[in-house]
Amino acid sequence: MGDSKFFTNDLTNTLFDKFSGILAEMRGLHSFHAVAGYFRSSGYYAIREKLQGLGKIQILVGINIDDIFHRYNKSMMFLPGDKVYRQARERFQNDFVEDIRDAGYYRQIEEGVALLADDLRTGKVEMKIHATKDLHAKFYLFLPEKHTPHSDGWVIMGSSNFSESGLGLTQPPRYELNVAMKDFDDVAFCKAEFEKLWKEGLPVTPDDIERFEAKTHLGQAPTPYEIYMKLLIDYFGDQIEDDFSLDVPEGFMDLKYQRDAVGQGYQMLKRYNGYFLADVVGLGKTVIATMTARRFVEENSLHSSRILVVHPPKLLDNWRSTFETFGILKYADFVSCGNLEKLFGEKTDYLPLEEYDLIVVDEAHRFRSDMSNMYDNLQRVCKTDRIRIGRVGGVHKLVMLVSATPLNISPRDLYNLLLLFQDKRSGSIEGVPNLQNYFAPRIGLYTKLMSPTNKVIDIEAIKTIYEQIRRDVIDKVTVRRTRENILNYAEYRDDLKKQGVVFPKIEKPRGLVYYLPEKLKVLFNASMDVLTERLKYARYKAIESLTPAFAARYANAPQISAALAGIYRVHMVKRLESSFEAFRRSLHNLRRNTQGMVDMWEADKIVIAPDLKVKELQDKGFELDDIIDKGIEKFGGSKEDFVYRRDAFYPWFIDDLKSDIALLDDLIDEWERVTEDPKLDKFVEEIETRMLAPGENPTGKLVIFSESKDTVHYLERALKERLGRSDILSATSDSRKKLFETILANFKPRPKGCKPKDDFNILISTDVLAEGVDLHRANVIVHYDSPWNPTRLMQRNGRVNRIGSVADTIYNYLFYPSAEGDAEIRLYRNILAKLQGFHSAYGGDSQIFSREEVLCSFELFNPNIGDDVDKMLQYLDEVRRFRKAHPADFERVRNLPVKSRTGRCASRTGGPKKDTALVYVRSAYKQEFYKVEPNDAPPAKPAGMDRPGFTVQKERFTVAPLGFLEAAALFRAAPDEKPLPLSERHYQSVSAAQRRFDKDVTDMLDDAVPSSSEQDKTTKTAERFLKWIWRSGQHPATKEHCEILGHYVEAGTFTKLSRELNRLERRYRRSEIGFEEVEKAIRAFVIRYHKSEKRSGAGSDPRSCVVLAEYFE
Template identity: 25%
Template sequence: MPIIYDNIERHLLPELQTTLSQALGADFSIGYFNLRGWRALSQQVEGWNEGSVCRILIGMQRPEREALETLFGLKGEEPVDRAKLLQARRELLEEFRRQLIVGLPTSRDEKALRDLIRHIRQGKVQVKLFLRHPLHAKLYLVRRVDRKAPLIGYVGSSNLTFSGLSGQGELNLDVVEQDTALKLEAWFADRWNDRFCLELTDDLLTILEESWASETLRSPYHIYLKIAYHLSREARAGIAEFQLPRNFPTPLFEFQAAAVKIAAHHLVNRGGVMIGDVVGLGKTMMASALIRTMEDQYFDTLILCPVNLVPMWEQYRKDYGLRAEVMAQSQARSKLPDLRRYRLVVIDESHNLRNREGKTYAAIRDYIARNDSHVVLLTATPYNKTYLDLSSQLRLFLPEERDIGIRPEAYLRTISDGEIGFVRKHQCAVRSIRAFEHSGDADDWRDLMRLFLVRRTRTFIQNNYTEFDEARQRSYLAYPNGQRYYFPVRQPRTLAFPVDDQYASLYSTQVVDVIDGLRLPRYGLGNYVTPLLEHSPSTAELNTLKDLSRAGERLKGFVRTNFFKRLESSGFAFLQSVERHIRRNGVLLHALANGLPVPVGSQDAALLDSIDEDESSVVNDVGNADDTARLSDEGQQVSYGDVYQMFSGQYHNRFKWLPAALFTPALSEDLQADNDALQEILSAAGHWQAQADAKLATLRTLLTGPHAQDKVLIFTQFADTARYLERELTGQDVTRLASVTGESRNPTELARRFAPRGQRVQDELRVLIATDVLSEGQNLQDAFVVVNYDLPWAIIRLIQRAGRVDRIGQQSDTVYAYSFIPSDGVEKLIGLRARVSSRLRDAGQVVGGDEAFFDDEEAASDLRDLYNEKAGILDEVGDGEVDLASEAYQIWKNATDDDPGLLDLIPKLPSVVYAARSHAATPALPGGALVYLRTPQGNDALAWLDEQGASVTESQIAILRAAACHPDISALPALPNHHDLVERAARRVVEEEASGSAGALGTPGSTRRKLYERLKHIQDTREGSLFTDPELKAVLEDLLAAPIQEGARNTLGGHFRTRIGDDALIQLVIQLHQEGRLTVPTDDLRHSEPEILCSLGLIPM
């Protein structure tokens, strides 16, 4: 009697295993072969003798729809076609490949697959595909040493899968009767030998040997390149997709062309891009090429730049044939509201727009939003103080609640309840730029900026795009005409000057104490408003009172810091600022004493973000300092009353005016106290004597001695110092000299006269004195000598200054950067700055300017390095911070240039593939595994786990660098728990992505949330009525599952503003839903398993 195996009362698998353990061979006819399921039978086949074979016949099963068409259609069964046979064979082999990349790798599966590889090599397993007709039969026929029943069969429903052999729902019976068994053997042989039965064994072996389960150790270098290949996907797509304009006047270097194409990809796909290459690599030319590249798509372009760069951009517009309008950013408020639409907006020096509360910022942002413009941001310093500098620039084109597809993962890991806890705490969408603004983790910001940033450094260019001159031992870029550009060395030099002259009294502790003790009432006028007003203020006066700063501590700190900065700049500039401050206080005292309207200057915190400190006198004195200073410089004794008349006359509109009666007597007392204290400084210092200025004399010696024949660029933070130097040096053996400040009418023209770059100009300059207005955007590579007459409190300013001459086209091997330091040592200067910073911080006041980004110890270290002329101190800060796509692409390109065969090999490496190598482990960089996954929602994710499974980092660039290795590195066996680490990484990433859907709808103000909540309310109120639309439920489910498409968001936003009715809204939303235009399609994002692209084991040395 046949035995029935239903895998309930009797199980087929153990019976089949027992039979196979005594077998001489076997024939299987199945419909599906799960390669990993071989583990169920591999142990039995392992014990077979040589010559024993398991023949596996796979029957191609026709899809149900195709079977019905064949059965009932007009065509019926078509004759067998060889092309279709080969196609079916390719499809099955592809299915085998898919099997091996689906799911998580395990040691058990790896052993089973390796057993299968060995069995195929030993000839114990052969596989064919039967294609004469669909074959659904399931047969397991075993030959064994048995006198009564040498042939036994099992016929039924079970495929060669673990579930098929052991799972419920199957039904099989054995065939022991030998006549029937022999007929089954003949039946199998007929099909195995059929000419339409195609051999698969060798191809299957190749697929297995190429898979992650191969017994051959994989090259760690290939895994490293696979990581770089996938991370460079967008860069490669941009380079392949976009072509530079053929008639662009100036040929681009390869690194510039790559940046343009990558930027074009970001621009088209994300609506904006930031080109953040460091100073001197040609961002303006790259932006011009990008404009030309995108002309067919965007037509005309609007270029917004600082006013001093308008002439330069106008020249670029002319030279490169740009269809563009150039506008100064300072004109944005007045011109943009009525300007026609430009689909592309280029914003030069975009870091200047980091104050999102400013009116210029608002005007530019509103124009971009109103016209749906795409945006190119240009900056060499993407951020100075905080990461919010980055998001402020991105917000110019990126709405704060837009779904950007990624989350601040590092920050989320610090919050209990993950995404749900985040939304509860911050009330914003977790995949928005607002979410990232809550993170202070560098990895989160790198992850965000990889979507928008293209940034390369000098070191990166030198390492990847240059050739090496053996004779000069220098790297160079080759111009198309054969000329070479050698990267110069930035060499710091110190200029010491004595402080035992006029500077001695100014650098004293007494001066620090006086400035520290100033009450600065003009920067806290709100604290002096009388509570008992004799008359009711007007509406304008009320608004002015409302705007007055009641604390003003940050502005007071800014003013105090500027006093000290001007002291470091020059004694002349410092004493001039003291005189002006006394005069401005005196103007208020005059008004209060005579019952006149009091002039109130700007108290806006935006003054803290002053771009150009050469105008900080305006901040200090809230008026046109130059005019008041000019009267004093000419030796005229000007009374406070005269200055008041000037303010109330020609400069009346520069101030707001309040009645003197609004203020308490304490205001006059504090103003007078400050004037008395400042007058002590003036009395002690006396009149500044330029002929006795030791610092000025040191500069004159440099210009007339070592660099008497060289072009010299002198930087200072203050216009007063620049004008002082120009006046005092002119005629003192220094010729062809000029100064340029923020007030200069045409800084670009002065820059051109200083650095004509081979063009003939009249009145060419040899020495140019400039404020930091010239440290942005200008090309001054005709010079190789830079002098820092004063030292900004942030090293980045010094680097930017050196970058004005260290640019492509510089012919000198060395750029010299001189810095003035007191001759009695740098520690005195460090001590002065430390005292100032400490006192301001103790008072809760801002230090002022960019130096707020650096702590005291770092700034002190920078000063010591300058004093000691340390090489490299003036190289770019964060020189390693290259954008991820560019770094990964360059790794890929360099490798494939060296070995073109990798172009074919690496992309064909299957998913789940892994390797392992030795690793110099440290507590911060431990051994373990690097894992690269693609999540169910289509996002790339990397994880670094230590040997115990703890997360080290998920920073993509850190993991890419940790994976770096050379082609000859030895492959090692992986850690015993390597697959466990991969599984843990995969589960963590999936859980993080799937955790909490509460934040997916965004904030209460987002279109998606407003739409969902309104539709949900409609559904709830109409539940059970005749007016419930059954499709409304599907719409609500889709809104929870996926973000709204951009077009739908715009359409719905307009209807919300016009207060669309419920029925009309339902009709509109259902129509969008039916047409597939409501939410982003999620068919491809609903897979439950991540795809393991690759992993690399790090074996501690």
């Protein structure tokens, strides 16, 4: 092996080592000749010093001209020679520029380019490009002045190009295989071939190098102001020129803040395949979404664009009328969020899923849970690829999620919504290609912080979680403005003023407190004790009460029972908090449902079938045998599958049921004797003294919300009697449709010239009116009870806090939970914590729930979030003004090459200190801004070996990532600021930033990062099961199906798929089904989920490049 002529770039046996040995030891060496497919200045610089003293250096570079042939669709002989050479020269120029762009940020690289130009100018080096053949050969000749059979001479031939990696200088070295020969005949043959090729080559002159150099950062000298503008141009992209001129139909105001939302959102839509339109309630999201949809139709194609709008049932008319007014109704279909199954199957009025291009999802927060069939259906709709590709390219559908409250309860809400247009483990959001690995630890920490076992909720920790998510994810895929953001921006503010639009002032929340008389307080506390400590809720623990032989049919039986009982316990406490009337009715309902289970016990026929709605059927008077017959009809099989005998249960089950009935009978008896209602008394007092006072309530309209339908009806009756008024209207799910037009006529502002109606002035409603209804003739809103989901409060407030509100001020009244009730279910603290999370993630323009606790104790509203949006708009406005005032300079700055840099003075007040570098780095996966400062700590010992011609820099710097706003503030410069010469020190600082970036990308892309999420375990089980089926299956179609599903599972495209595969695996493992049934199920999954080609995520090239840099002297 030691005498072999072959060698690789392994350890000390690299091409560079072979060159070094020949150049040092060959007798009579006179000339060096190179033929290579690629030439890189880094390779030349590495060996230049060793070539000094040679009489002749000739380098011939091959140019791949296949695409030149293809462009003209002709053979070479018919192409004009000048045109070929011109295009070959252009190709070499492009390779040269690419070389400078992709090379590391080293002084030696730049010196290598300058030295090459000098050597060409002095004649030390000759260089040609070969354009008449597709030259793939790579060989290197070392010759004496006269080559004879008696003189030395070498030829090295193989795979290595004339580049740093070809020479084996990169770490780790790229594998190359070369052979070194010195036999006269071999060397003479290659010498003759070289001479023939050299004659055919086109010379590269010093002027060429200088012209090429001008296309790179080496030929530029931008000012600090131009670097600053380049930063803004790169960051905002097409949004700068996106002040499009969409005509607004008559009857709609042409508002600039809405136009800008369209521009910003449309760019996100095309970049990420989806985004959130999350402006606060009342700013016109339906109009913005419609304008965005029209923008898509106009750009994509008027003939091949289809839109699907997914909407709550009550908002169909609003969406249809808005689309019709904007002229795009004919391009759209509409489907209710609860009827998505109508999109599937052969008999449907809708187009095939692949024919829709844009999906608009209104009230998208309804899809925050990934456990429902509704979510699975929508995910299938959104992730079925397009088949008609218009001018807006790409096979992926574009998804617009419209919601003022995309985050309801936990970070999981946002995660699930993101998965409607991103894959779990193959996403396109910069910096977060693996959403599962990013969200799993944050969801886990949030769950731990919100655990009922914690005596105190750590609001600051929750705030930190959401601030991270906002910076890393939300900012990139969300358009959200509050009223404060808009009013703080002069151009928007002036536009609103000119059009007569006034946002009402929002008063701080007004808490309402009522006190119980001593006797009633005793009953209240005793009831709370029964509800939380003594009542077993046995009616909801039937599965847990089954003996092991029968309970095995149900996975996680104890957990299911505990969850059901816990839900009902919270429900009962909340009903007691809502109103005494609602509580009384809930006691009767629980008593009746428990008695129904006792009746089944006594009949020895206990039905456990949640999907059968046994309680409802019993309430409707169905006999038990009729209910069982319905179950057999619904589920198939026999009644033994869901009907159990008494001996299937532990004996204590009937004891707990009867104990619950006795406790409930006592409570019902006690509460039936209660005639007082201090909460109602307090409410009536507030209505008469404040809520309807003309000074605060000029229209005399009042809107009241409650979670409980029973409370709504009770309040309607009680207020009519106590206030002596007949103009009180109530709305629930039962009456909404019938009363909708009446509600609008009395509570929605009318167009000018139309007389408003005042038949009803007090409206009491459940949350059926919390979304999609304009009630802003009213300016006073009352929350009679507190919803478990705090974003409901925002949605309720949004009914009266809207563009065109009649009054100048909005008043928000709330009844807080009692101390006794809150001690049990922590409603107050949960609402505050969840609202804190929402505001930390999305911001807001008003306090929602509390004054003292929100502002002081919990700092719920963070004004910095509003400032961020305002500053972003200011930077966008600044670069737009630069483009308008200096269009030629704008184009020149826009085209500045990567690595553009400048030197600046560190003396300005508040600016970076001396020897600080600001660096903007980008790759296909992410972009980042860094501030690099000298580190006073002792330098770390460098790892690895020094490379010839390069010095591995020891880490002597603190490299801190910056947000865009921080970076823009530091890069900001005046137009007349002069650049300073760059010192050699700046190379080390910029390289440190690029090393940090590359390390961050490597860590980010490491799929081995452990995940604590249950979904990750589910995924692994699904993958193992599919691999086992693939190995076990004999039919080729089964193997193909496993491969198709395996891709979706690996990428995390469809959330429910992995869970379904896990269920299938469990059933097979328990011998409930055979392998044939498994194959059928796999085929069914493919039919359900596979409607498109393989999806792709972020770009595969992880290489980074320095976009911009500044160094402060």
